[in-house]
Amino acid sequence: MGGSLRSPSTSLTALWVAVEGAAEAGADTRVIDLKRLGLPFYTSEHGIPPSARRLADTVEAADALLWSSPTYHGSVSGAFKNAVDWLALLADHDPPLVMAPSSPGRRREPRSPGAAGTSHGGTRHR
Template sequence: MRQLNIVGIGGTAKPSSSTEAALRLALDAAGAAGARTRLFGGGELALLPHYLTPAAADDAIGRALVDAVRGADAVLIASPGYHGSVSGIVKNALDYLEETARDARPYLDGLPVGLIVTAYGWQATGSTLATLRAIVHALRGWPTPLGVTVNSSQCRFADDGCSDPAIAAQLALVGQQLVDFAKLRRSAATDA
């Protein structure tokens, strides 16, 4: 049986962002559960031209992102909450999925999608998570039951993990949910 592919999209332009660290922890959990993971972090996303500019169609990172999502069994999206919503670089990356509109499986159709939001305070986490869920629904994806919100003023990330054991457990759980739902989806497709 082919190994599951999970694509992570997110982070900020700032190196070592809490958003990207949280995304990495969730992807690590998916990897520990047997999935192959690919991360498109903030550094790559910051280099993407605005979607629909002439350079966007020929952008190597944009092509790699779209190709990875085309081959994905699940997707994990992490965004900082900027002014109550999704960051520009994460939204721009998701706009690149328009390239899949005419595919046999357009957008995120039928894919489990995990969501993570970080913000310096609680106010932006809820609205940003709701926005991400709306975007995923518009792209025909299935948000996982758990969406993780992290108040980065109270939680720190380092090489060895997360300072808050409850947040670390939630990040691991969303990674595990992606693997579980991707396996269920694959099983249902082979039974049909």
């Protein structure tokens, strides 16, 4: 799942590289481009939109997830956070997670989004 709305998106490019590697290793892969998914802003006051249901169903069926988001002010992008908000509402599934930050931040070192925590050079495994 890639969470950048920018064109071209470096985080989506990084995600494609990682997904291609997973596919070469034998994984059945699918990329969720959040820009193309077109999720509305999360709110519990409205019904569940079809795009959020498709996202949740795809994530629920996954054995593992690979997420890629730019880091803005030490956290994930707004589009990425919005998708996670929808997933919290829709899915009770805990697949393995790998965060792959694609922007170095101010310190010129890899930084994992603050909401996800860090270990092992900016990558978190669950």
